[in-house]
Amino acid sequence: MKKDFDILVVGAGPAGIAAAIAAAENGLRVGVVDDSPSPGGQIWRRGTQPPTAARRWNDRFEAAAVVRMMGWRVIDCLRLTPEGGILRAECNTPGVQPADLHFRHLILATGARERFLPFPGWTLPNVMGAGGLDAMVRGGLPIEGKRVVIAGTGPLLLAVAAQLTAHGASVVAICEQASLAQMAPLALALLRQPGKLLQGAKYRWATRKTPFFTRCWPAAALAEPNPGPGSENEPQPRLQAVTLHREGKQWTVACDYLACGFHLVPNTELASLLGSRIQDGFVVTDQQMRTSIPAVWCAGEPTGIGGVDASLLEGRIAGLSAAGKTEAARALSKRRPGMQAFARALERACRLDPRLRELADDQTIVCRCEDVRMAALRGRSGWRDAKLHTRCGMGPCQGRVCGGAAEFLFGWSAGHAHPPLYPARVSSLMEEAEEEAMAASSSHPAIEPE
Amino acid sequence: MTGNHDVIVIGAGIVGAACARACAARGLQTLVVDAAGVGGGATAAGMGHIVAMDDSPAQLALTRRSQQLWSAIAAELPTEVEFERRGTLWVAADEEEMQEVLRKQTVYAAAGLETEVLDARSLAEAEPNLRPGLAGALRVPSDAVLYPPAAASFLLRQAMDLDAKLLAPQRVVAAANGQVSLDDGSRLYARRIVNACGAEATRFLPELPIRKRRGHLLITDRYPGFVHHQLVELGYLKSAHSVAADSTAFNVQPRQTGQILIGSSREFDAEDSTINHALLGAMLRRAESYLPGIGRLRAIRVWTGFRAATPDKLPLIGPWPEDASLCLATGHEGLGITTSLATGELVAAEIAGVRPEIAAEPYLPARFGDGIRTDSESMLFGEAAYD
Numbered sequence A: 001m002k003k004d005f006d007i008l009v010v011g012a013g014p015a016g017i018a019a020a021i022a023a024a025e026n027g028l029r030v031g032v033v034d035d036s037p038s039p040g041g042q043i044w045r046r047g048t049q050p051p052t053a054a055r056r057w058n059d060r061f062e063a064a065a066v067v068r069m070m071g072w073r074v075i076d077c078l079r080l081t082p083e084g085g086i087l088r089a090e091c092n093t094p095g096v097q098p099a100d101l102h103f104r105h106l107i108l109a110t111g112a113r114e115r116f117l118p119f120p121g122w123t124l125p126n127v128m129g130a131g132g133l134d135a136m137v138r139g140g141l142p143i144e145g146k147r148v149v150i151a152g153t154g155p156l157l158l159a160v161a162a163q164l165t166a167h168g169a170s171v172v173a174i175c176e177q178a179s180l181a182q183m184a185p186l187a188l189a190l191l192r193q194p195g196k197l198l199q200g201a202k203y204r205w206a207t208r209k210t211p212f213f214t215r216c217w218p219a220a221a222l223a224e225p226n227p228g229p230g231s232e233n234e235p236q237p238r239l240q241a242v243t244l245h246r247e248g249k250q251w252t253v254a255c256d257y258l259a260c261g262f263h264l265v266p267n268t269e270l271a272s273l274l275g276s277r278i279q280d281g282f283v284v285t286d287q288q289m290r291t292s293i294p295a296v297w298c299a300g301e302p303t304g305i306g307g308v309d310a311s312l313l314e315g316r317i318a319g320l321s322a323a324g325k326t327e328a329a330r331a332l333s334k335r336r337p338g339m340q341a342f343a344r345a346l347e348r349a350c351r352l353d354p355r356l357r358e359l360a361d362d363q364t365i366v367c368r369c370e371d372v373r374m375a376a377l378r379g380r381s382g383w384r385d386a387k388l389h390t391r392c393g394m395g396p397c398q399g400r401v402c403g404g405a406a407e408f409l410f411g412w413s414a415g416h417a418h419p420p421l422y423p424a425r426v427s428s429l430m431e432e433a434e435e436e437a438m439a440a441s442s443s444h445p446a447i448e449p450e
Numbered sequence B: 001m002t003g004n005h006d007v008i009v010i011g012a013g014i015v016g017a018a019c020a021r022a023c024a025a026r027g028l029q030t031l032v033v034d035a036a037g038v039g040g041g042a043t044a045a046g047m048g049h050i051v052a053m054d055d056s057p058a059q060l061a062l063t064r065r066s067q068q069l070w071s072a073i074a075a076e077l078p079t080e081v082e083f084e085r086r087g088t089l090w091v092a093a094d095e096e097e098m099q100e101v102l103r104k105q106t107v108y109a110a111a112g113l114e115t116e117v118l119d120a121r122s123l124a125e126a127e128p129n130l131r132p133g134l135a136g137a138l139r140v141p142s143d144a145v146l147y148p149p150a151a152a153s154f155l156l157r158q159a160m161d162l163d164a165k166l167l168a169p170q171r172v173v174a175a176a177n178g179q180v181s182l183d184d185g186s187r188l189y190a191r192r193i194v195n196a197c198g199a200e201a202t203r204f205l206p207e208l209p210i211r212k213r214r215g216h217l218l219i220t221d222r223y224p225g226f227v228h229h230q231l232v233e234l235g236y237l238k239s240a241h242s243v244a245a246d247s248t249a250f251n252v253q254p255r256q257t258g259q260i261l262i263g264s265s266r267e268f269d270a271e272d273s274t275i276n277h278a279l280l281g282a283m284l285r286r287a288e289s290y291l292p293g294i295g296r297l298r299a300i301r302v303w304t305g306f307r308a309a310t311p312d313k314l315p316l317i318g319p320w321p322e323d324a325s326l327c328l329a330t331g332h333e334g335l336g337i338t339t340s341l342a343t344g345e346l347v348a349a350e351i352a353g354v355r356p357e358i359a360a361e362p363y364l365p366a367r368f369g370d371g372i373r374t375d376s377e378s379m380l381f382g383e384a385a386y387d
C-alpha cells in the first residue's frame, strides 16, 4: 500500500497532534502514524478522564483533516532526499500488508520511554515501569487493594501514585532518588507555570497518606520463597517485598507491585536511522525544530524532556515551519526559552545519584532479552564492544531497555540505529518501494481524512 | 610496547587474531594493533559458517585445512563461541543441480571429505520447512557454525597467553620497511609486519588487488528448529552472475540461540554501510522461494559488512613482493572466518621460515606480478563467490 503526504508526522502524542493540526490547518495533506491503537501519546492515551486541555487538543485532532494511521509502526526508511522520502510502516494487525508512506516533509514526534535501572530482583514479575503499570491499570488491570511501591525519580512518580490511588491501590511508599535540595530549582521553575504547580499539588494531595522519601531507592526486590517442584500453577517466583535504601539505612516493605521509573530516555532511533544529528542523547534542532537533515523536523521529547507543554509548543512550531509558515513558527519559538529552562531544571532534578550505579551486583541481569549479567559487562570498552562480546542489547528490544541503563552505568552511548526499528515480519522487508509520481501530490493538496 | 617485535599484526579481526596466535605459538614476539577493538570489522558482520568450498583446488585445500584446524580446537572453544557442527545442505532445485551435487561429492571425496547425497524425500525429512519439489541436496556433515567475534576473542586470548600483546584502539597510518606509524605520531618496529586489515588493507597499500564487496544479513528472533542445517542453494552456479552485477543467493543459518540468519547478497562499489533495500528485498524473496514460511518470522536486525574480494577469489597470504618486511593476510572475501586458521598457519610458517602444512603458492601475492595494478578495468573479478 502506498500513501502520499505533504507532511508526515510520526507519533500521535502531544507533539505529534499539535504538529499535525498546525500543518493541516494550513491546507496541507497531513498523515499521522502511531503504533498505539489511539492517539494521545504517553500522557493522554487511555485516560478515562483526560484533562480539559487534553480533551481540547483531542477534539481538534479529531476534527482536523488528517489521515490517521493508528496501530501502525514505522519500521524502516526506504529513501530520504532533500525533496522528501519514504518510510515503511507495519500494521499491528496481522495479515495487513505493510504501507509505504511517501512524504515531502517529515516531523518526528516519537516521544520518550522510561529508563530502567538494574538492581537485584528487578526482573521479577510485578516489578515494572511506573508508566507501564499506570497504562496497564488504565487498561483494566485490577489494582484495588494491591500494595504498590513506586520508586525512581521525577514528577512522573507522583502522577502515577495519584492515578493508582484513584483506582483503589494502596501505595505504600513513594521513593524519589533525588534530594530535596536537588529538586528545589524545579519547584522554582514551576512557579512560572502555575498550571503544572497546581497539578503537582493535586497529585501530592491525592497521595497525602503515602510516605514520600527523598534520596531513597530500591536496594532489592524480594521474591516469595520458590514454591518448589510440584506447584505447577506458579513456576515463577513472585514479588513479595522490596528492600528500600535511604541514607545508609535499609528496611523492607511488603508489596504486590514495584513500579519504577528513573526518568525518561528519548526515542531517537528513527532520527538516528535517518542520520540526523544527535547530541548528548537528544536530537539537535534549530529554533524552527528543523533537524540537521533537510525535510526532517523533530518535536517533543526527542529534543529534550520538557513535559507536555513544551511538546505541544514544539509540535506547533514544527507543524507551522514544515508547512512553510516560517513567520508564525518564528513568533511561537520566542516562547521556547522559558520551556527550555523548565526542561533544564527537570533534568537537574532528575539527575541520577551515582550511588545508583552500585545497585546491581555481579549476578544482576542487565539485558533481559539475552540474560546478560552485570559481571559480563564490566571491563568492556563500549556499547558496541559489549554487544559483540556479551550479546547485550542484541535481543528483540535492540537495547531499548538495557541501553538506557548501560548509558548511566558505564557512560556508553548507543550506536547507530539499524532497521527494522522494531521487530518486523521478514515479509515486511521483502517488497521494494512503489515508485510513483510523488510530484503529483505536492501542488494540489487533496484532503481525505480516514 | 614501543620496542622491537618479531611481528606486528595490524588488525584484530579473526584473521589477525589467528595470525597472532600462530606466530606466538612459534615463539615469535608478537604485537597486535587494531584501530577499534577485537573482532569488530567484517568479523562482526559475517555469518560464521565454517565451510569446505571447492571453487578451485586451492580454495578446497585452504578451507579443508582450516576445517581440520577448527576441529582440532573445537573441544577447547568456550561456550560463547557457539561452535556447532550443524553440517551444510547444498540444496539442488532440479535434476541439473543434482548433477552438480554428484560432481561436488566426487571432488570432496578426493579431498578426504565425507558427504552424503540426499534425495528429494530425505531432504524434505531433514528440513521440513523447505518448499516441496526440490530435487535433493549434498550434506557435508563436517561443516560448522560459530559466532565470529567470540572466536576472534578466543584466538587472541590464546595468543596473549603465549605472550602476544594487544594495542587498541590505535590506528595504523603507514606500514613499510619494518616500521609501523600510528596516528598518534608514534612508531613501532618489527622484523615482519602482517597486514590483516581485511577490506581496509588497501588504506595503506592502495595497489593491492582488493575491492570491497558489500553483503547484507538479517537476523530473526528465536525460532528453534525452523531449520537444522546451514542451507545453501546450488543455483548460483547456473545463474553465472556477470562481473559487475549485484547478486543474491539463498543462504540460511540456524544459530545456537534459535535465531535464523538470512543471507546473502553481493555488490561492488558500495562504500557505506547503508541498506540497499532493493537488494535486501531480492535476497529475502530468494530465501522465501526456498523457505516459504520465512516471511512470517520476525526480523530483529539487518546489517551490512564488507568482504575483501580479489580477482581470482583466493586470498592474499604471504610476502608482499615490493617490501620484504610486509606480509599480507587479507583478501578472504566470504570465507575469512573459515580460512583464518590456515591463514595463520601459513603466515607463521612464512615468518618462521619453515615449510607449511599446505602449499603456499596459490595464495602468494606475487601471483599477480610485481607491479600490481588495481584500476577496475584491469581487475577481472569472477562471478559471485560463496559467503
Ligand SMILES: Cc1cc2nc3c(=O)[nH]c(=O)nc-3n(C[C@H](O)[C@H](O)[C@H](O)COP(=O)(O)OP(=O)(O)OC[C@H]3O[C@@H](n4cnc5c(N)ncnc54)[C@H](O)[C@@H]3O)c2cc1C
Pocket: A010, A011, A012, A013, A014, A015, A016, A033, A034, A035, A036, A040, A041, A042, A043, A044, A072, A073, A074, A075, A109, A110, A111, A112, A130, A131, A132, A134, A156, A159, A160, A267, A270, A299, A300, A301, A302, A306, A307, A308, A309, A311, A421
Ligand atoms: C505515565 C506518564 C505520566 C506523565 N505525566 C505527565 C504530567 O503529569 N505532566 C507532564 O507535563 N508530563 C507528563 N508526562 C510526560 C509526557 O507524557 C510527555 O511530556 C509527553 O507525552 C511528550 O509528548 P510527545 O508527543 O513528545 O511523546 P509521546 O507522548 O511519548 O508520543 C510519542 C508517540 O510516538 C509513537 N511512536 C514512537 N516511535 C514510533 C514509530 N517508529 N512508529 C509509530 N509510532 C511511534 C509512540 O507510540 C507514542 O505514541 C508523563 C509521562 C508518562 C509516561
Ligand SMILES: Cc1cc2nc3c(=O)[nH]c(=O)nc-3n(C[C@H](O)[C@H](O)[C@H](O)COP(=O)(O)OP(=O)(O)OC[C@H]3O[C@@H](n4cnc5c(N)ncnc54)[C@H](O)[C@@H]3O)c2cc1C
Pocket: B010, B011, B012, B013, B014, B015, B016, B017, B033, B034, B035, B036, B037, B038, B039, B040, B041, B042, B043, B044, B045, B046, B047, B048, B049, B050, B051, B170, B171, B172, B173, B196, B197, B198, B199, B200, B201, B203, B214, B215, B216, B217, B263, B264, B304, B305, B306, B307, B308, B329, B330, B332, B333, B334, B335, B336, B337, B338, B339, B387
Ligand atoms: C555478509 C557477510 C557474510 C560472511 N559470511 C561468512 C561465512 O559464513 N563464513 C566465512 O568463513 N566468512 C564469511 N564472511 C567473510 C568474513 O567475515 C571475512 O572474510 C573475515 O571476517 C575477514 O576477517 P579479517 O580479520 O580479515 O577482517 P576484519 O574482521 O575486517 O578485521 C580487520 C581489522 O583490522 C582493523 N583495521 C583496519 N584498518 C586498520 C588500521 N589502519 N589500523 C589498525 N587496525 C585497522 C579493523 O579495526 C578490524 O578489526 C562473510 C562476510 C560478510 C560481509
